[in-house]
Amino acid sequence: DAGVIQSPRHEVTEMGQEVTLRCKPISGHNSLFWYRQTMMRGLELLIYFNNNVPIDDSGMPEDRFSAKMPNASFSTLKIQPSEPRDSAVYFCASSWSGDQPQHFGDGTRLSIL
Amino acid sequence: QKEVEQNSGPLSVPEGAIASLNCTYSDRGSQSFFWYRQYSGKSPELIMFIYSNGDKEDGRFTAQLNKASQYVSLLIRDSQPSDSATYLCAARSGNTPLVFGKGTRLSVIA
Numbered sequence: 001d002a003g004v005i006q007s008p009r010h011e012v013t014e015m016g017q018e019v020t021l022r023c024k025p026i027s028g029h030n031s032l033f034w035y036r037q038t039m040m041r042g043l044e045l046l047i048y049f050n051n052n053v054p055i056d057d058s059g060m061p062e063d064r065f066s067a068k069m070p071n072a073s074f075s076t077l078k079i080q081p082s083e084p085r086d087s088a089v090y091f092c093a094s095s096w097s098g099d100q101p102q103h104f105g106d107g108t109r110l111s112i113l
Numbered sequence: 114q115k116e117v118e119q120n121s122g123p124l125s126v127p128e129g130a131i132a133s134l135n136c137t138y139s140d141r142g143s144q145s146f147f148w149y150r151q152y153s154g155k156s157p158e159l160i161m162f163i164y165s166n167g168d169k170e171d172g173r174f175t176a177q178l179n180k181a182s183q184y185v186s187l188l189i190r191d192s193q194p195s196d197s198a199t200y201l202c203a204a205r206s207g208n209t210p211l212v213f214g215k216g217t218r219l220s221v222i223a
Contacts, residue, residue: 033210042215043157043201056210091156101147102211104156 004105006092012111018080021108024073025094033102034067034077035091050097082112115140117204119214128223132189136202136214143204146178146185147211151199192221
């Protein structure tokens with residue numbers, strides 16, 4: 001049974017460039033979450049979707065960040081323009097709705113030079 | 114502001130000892146609690162979850178919940194060097210996303 005799949009695993013780009021991170025949730029899960037992890041701030045929730053609908057994007061740091069979920073099996077997190085302070089590991093997670101645990105993908109390690 | 118607090122560590126224990134990891138949460142409405150293990154450079158991996166007051170055991174792991182004190186703990190018996198990792202505590206109220214602590218780094222010394 002495939003887990004949450006994220007791509008790319010690593011991304012290095014120059015500041016000002018557009019960055020797109022991708023996520024495929026576990027089949028059948030109807031909640032999807034985007035997190036950012038840094039040493040200083042730990043795991044921060046950026047946005048989450050229920051049944052493809054964004055429910056809470058209050059964690060999105062700035063208008064430079066946007067996320068979409070066009071269907072139940074795909075989501076993107078986009079940063080445009082990127083800045084060095086965006087460097088972090090970005091995780092996608094999914095779960096059944098309700099009080100079920102969240103399962104994480106392997107993450108995308110993003111470095112903005 | 115919902116918060117989950119953990120001691121950052123490192124917590125060092127000798128191999129074979131019991132490791133005790135603790136967590137407090139601020140939201141009294143929290144109903145479910147989760148422990149994740151994260152190895153360096155890897156993603157968080159679910160170890161256990163607990164909903165009811167008391168203890169829940171799974172192999173070498175025991176989760177303990179005290180809602181009156183807003184306190185959750187994870188005990189690891191017979192600690193092994195392979196248990197060395199960061200342990201993340203998370204709490205959830207209803208259908209909302211998990212709120213994570215910053216994690217406690219555990220080091221098991223052979």
